[in-house]
Amino acid sequence: MVGVVLVSHSHEVASSVATLASGLAGKGHLAPVVPAGGTPDGGVGTSSELITEAAWRADQGVGVAILVDLGSAVLTVRALLAEGDVLPPAARLVDAPLLEGAVAAVLTASTGADLDAVEAAASDAWDYRKV
Numbered sequence: 001m002v003g004v005v006l007v008s009h010s011h012e013v014a015s016s017v018a019t020l021a022s023g024l025a026g027k028g029h030l031a032p033v034v035p036a037g038g039t040p041d042g043g044v045g046t047s048s049e050l051i052t053e054a055a056w057r058a059d060q061g062v063g064v065a066i067l068v069d070l071g072s073a074v075l076t077v078r079a080l081l082a083e084g085d086v087l088p089p090a091a092r093l094v095d096a097p098l099l100e101g102a103v104a105a106v107l108t109a110s111t112g113a114d115l116d117a118v119e120a121a122a123s124d125a126w127d128y129r130k131v
Helices: 011-025 048-058 071-083 098-109 115-127
Strands: 003-008 033-037 064-068 091-093
Touching: 003 011, 003 048, 003 071, 003 098, 011 033, 011 098, 033 048, 048 064, 048 071, 064 071, 064 098, 064 115, 071 091, 098 115
Parallel strands: 003 033, 003 064, 064 091
Antiparallel strands: none
């Protein structure tokens, strides 16, 4: 299955979003969901080391969708992708809202969908209306 990595400036946010998305997907054939939040010392920020570790943990050989929260998270993932060999070969930065996109990505990945379908589902979350 496609893996999903959730990058936030906060360990608590990344972990909570991963827990929520996994819980909504239910038991059974759950896609790997790995949070990468905060800095290695527990502070607020982003960490290339934590992101890289999370991507390899989530990778099952068919792609990894990486969702991010804010500015430097985007820049950090882009820099890692530009290096070419730091992240799994089919890792992809997905332009989606973190929470809604994570839920859509995990649900879609858990059906066995490919990386393109997971990215599309997560990106479609930009259009979710709440009122």
